[in-house]
Amino acid sequence: MYRTIHYIALFATLLLVQIFIFDNLALSPYFNPLIYVTMLVLMPMESRSVVLLFTGLALGLAADFATGGAGLNTAATLPAAFLRQPLLALFCDRDDLRDGGVPSAPRMGGEWNFMRYAATVVAVQHAAFFMLESMSAVLLPHVLLRTVLSAAFTLLFVFIAARLFTYNISRV
């Protein structure tokens, strides 16, 4: 597959940026964007579920290893990986889905569709992450605030990364 190399590069770049920049960004406990989830958002639309699942597993394990997460990143990323395909189908026509390619606004029939799709994948993963991290209902308002702020930033990152990535791929 001609895009494999691009995807491997994307995988490595996202993890490096996550580990060496965002995990070191000591700004605030409310700001912890998990930008590596961009990988799941941008996996080809025709990807098989099992490939997505293993991609999510690899992302989670790598992030856990590098940040001492002890399973937290993995446990939070797997649900997003598993739900990626159903979510994509929810926000996109059956025909578009069959055509495949990198998920993007033109391919999904509009900016709004792509935005809702990306936001849901990011939200699933971030919500799982911060809920598991706090493991307490008392702190729910804080957990929500944390999820919303971090997910909002990740979403911004996804949009920029999606533009760059589809631009690079379309030149091949």
Next chain:
Amino acid sequence: MHKLFEFIRSIYVFLLFIIFEAVALNYYAHSSSYAQAKLLTRSNRVVGGVHGALFEVRHYFSLRRENEALLARLAETENRLAALAESGQAAESATAQIDSAFADAAWTKYVYMTARVVSSSVNKSRNFMVLDRGMADGVKTDMAVVSPRGAMVGYVVGCSDRYSVVLPVLNTSFRASGKLQRGQHFGSIVWDGFDKHAVRLTELSKYAEPQIGDTVVSTGFSHYFPEGVMIGRVTDCRMNGTRTAYDLDLDLAADLSALHRVILIDNRDQDEIRELVSSAAEQYN
């Protein structure tokens, strides 16, 4: 049988998902901060070098501020030495006193060394900090870590040859005891995971009469910290739910998000104390 295989094939991704998720959750639920620190120690053999290189870049921009802090600290020490020299009857005898004090330094209870912060976070509930010194430099687990200005930062929980991992105050598993600088009442220091500048001093005796602005320092009870290490200042006091003790909000003295260098403190009596305690425990159990 054939139908069973067909069925499994149709849902195998779901089964895989359930299995992976269960393993990950189980691992996470049973992992302590210490297990995480151990994992981090291992991964730093791989990523420590890159963290170190990035640190150099970030560090470059804070050199000026760090220099000023060092100079201030130096001036303060000079002042103290001068005061000490003046307070002695003759300058010579005072110098001799100071020299002899330093000659005995080899037998002090606490030994200090410096380290650079290679990576750290404040945005999780279990934050860790990685330092660029490890067992090869004489770092051991349980050494205390304080900021260059002497404020409490954390303690070492894992070491590899060249790196060590610190459990900082900003980790919900962090435990230390603290007391009001004036008076002997003490309580426990805890962080609830949300404000990188605020920790709490809980279970402080109701007779302590804390006031806003009071300084809270470490007690000598802990295995890690010497007595009197600055922790923070009281910003709010209230009685706990059962009205048996005070809960204080503290403004943390060390800014962990802007820390580039730290001081490690080794309590050399610690091993001896620990042996004594464990042998006593064996005897009376």
